[in-house]
Amino acid sequence: MFTAILKFVLLYHALLQPGCSGWSKGIHAAASDLNEKSGLAIAVMGPTGSGKTTFVNLASGSNMHVGMGLQSCTSAIQVAPPFALDDRQVTLIDTPGFDDTAKSDAQILEILATHLSQEYQAGRRLSGVIYLHRISDVRMSGISMRTFRIFRQLCGDTAMTNVAMVTTFWESVDKAVAEAREKELVGQHTFFKHAVDRGAQLLRHNDTIESAHAIIRGFLGGSPKPLLIQEQIVDQQMRLADTSAGAELDREMLEQIEDHGQEKRILQEEAEEEIREREEQARQKAEADMARHHEEVARHQREIARLQHPCRGRRGMRRVACELREL
Numbered sequence: 001m002f003t004a005i006l007k008f009v010l011l012y013h014a015l016l017q018p019g020c021s022g023w024s025k026g027i028h029a030a031a032s033d034l035n036e037k038s039g040l041a042i043a044v045m046g047p048t049g050s051g052k053t054t055f056v057n058l059a060s061g062s063n064m065h066v067g068m069g070l071q072s073c074t075s076a077i078q079v080a081p082p083f084a085l086d087d088r089q090v091t092l093i094d095t096p097g098f099d100d101t102a103k104s105d106a107q108i109l110e111i112l113a114t115h116l117s118q119e120y121q122a123g124r125r126l127s128g129v130i131y132l133h134r135i136s137d138v139r140m141s142g143i144s145m146r147t148f149r150i151f152r153q154l155c156g157d158t159a160m161t162n163v164a165m166v167t168t169f170w171e172s173v174d175k176a177v178a179e180a181r182e183k184e185l186v187g188q189h190t191f192f193k194h195a196v197d198r199g200a201q202l203l204r205h206n207d208t209i210e211s212a213h214a215i216i217r218g219f220l221g222g223s224p225k226p227l228l229i230q231e232q233i234v235d236q237q238m239r240l241a242d243t244s245a246g247a248e249l250d251r252e253m254l255e256q257i258e259d260h261g262q263e264k265r266i267l268q269e270e271a272e273e274e275i276r277e278r279e280e281q282a283r284q285k286a287e288a289d290m291a292r293h294h295e296e297v298a299r300h301q302r303e304i305a306r307l308q309h310p311c312r313g314r315r316g317m318r319r320v321a322c323e324l325r326e327l
């Protein structure tokens with residue numbers, strides 16, 4: 001059923017034109033010319049807010065719009081103007097992150113997949129992928145993990161040797177803390193370790209142009225490799241929903257729905273527990289009221305009995321005599 005939802009979303013999205021991608025089409029042509037002259041195309045991926053556009057602008061000396069929350073233009077692919085680095089022409093491709101405010105994760109994946117498969121079909125290969133991650137994050141957020149898992153399936157194991165896992169925002173966190181986090185990232189089997197074990201580089205970006213270029217230089221000596229999603233869509237003619245990345249997104253969506261369900265269950269259990277507690281309190285109160293009532297009745301009865309006491313009103317020795325008689 002969720003696959004069906006995904007397919008519907010993708011189909012629906014295919015009918016719409018992504019809003020802000022107009023100008024990047026002209027750049028594509030330029031990028032393709034350069035690619036033939038030993039140009040180099042590198043995609044920059046990673047969660048929203050990991051510094052993708054900032055990195056691309058810094059490295060390429062361009063001034064593309066940096067997303068700040070509600071900007072829908074950042075949910076499109078942006079191809080930066082090519083720039084020269086060590087006699088090579090480098091084209092950086094800024095990609096949208098998941099968890100976008102204006103587009104669903106399925107739409108974002110569709111934008112990525114469409115661009116990647118069009119480029120591959122046109123014979124333009126990626127020389128590398130830079131995957132950015134904020135080292136300033138205290139812990140890996142749900143969206144960071146989700147983004148990485150989808151990325152892993154998008155890229156595939158074979159292309160991991162052409163990936164640089166780059167941590168950003170080193171300047172906004174204590175170095176020792178950041179280094180400890182970096183160690184943790186590679187230690188966790190579910191995260192960077194998976195990529196690094198398959199040949200991905202683990203690098204740091206310190207927000208300088210030197211650092212950005214040093215990262216890109218790492219790709220100059222390599223050769224392009226297709227990403228798994230490119231092979232699956234173009235070579236194997238798979239539909240996006242059936243690709244590894246599509247299936248992963250499906251799983252993520254399902255998990256989110258389940259998490260939501262679990263949350264609801266917990267809330268419901270808490271509500272039931274509260275009702276039980278309130279009922280118990282009401283029962284105890286009723287019992288106490290009843291006991292008090294019984295006591296009051298007994299007191300009244302005692303009072304009545306006292307009022308009805310036959311010796312009432314007698315005094316002195318007569319009363320003593322009466323009371324002795326009553327014992």
Ligand SMILES: *[C@@H]1O[C@H](CO)[C@@H](O)[C@H](O)[C@H]1NC(C)=O
Nearest residue numbers: 205206207208210211212214
């Ligand atoms: C940033 O990184 C570059 C390249 O790795 C290095 O040359 C430079 O010294 C670093 N700058 C700072 C301020 O850490």
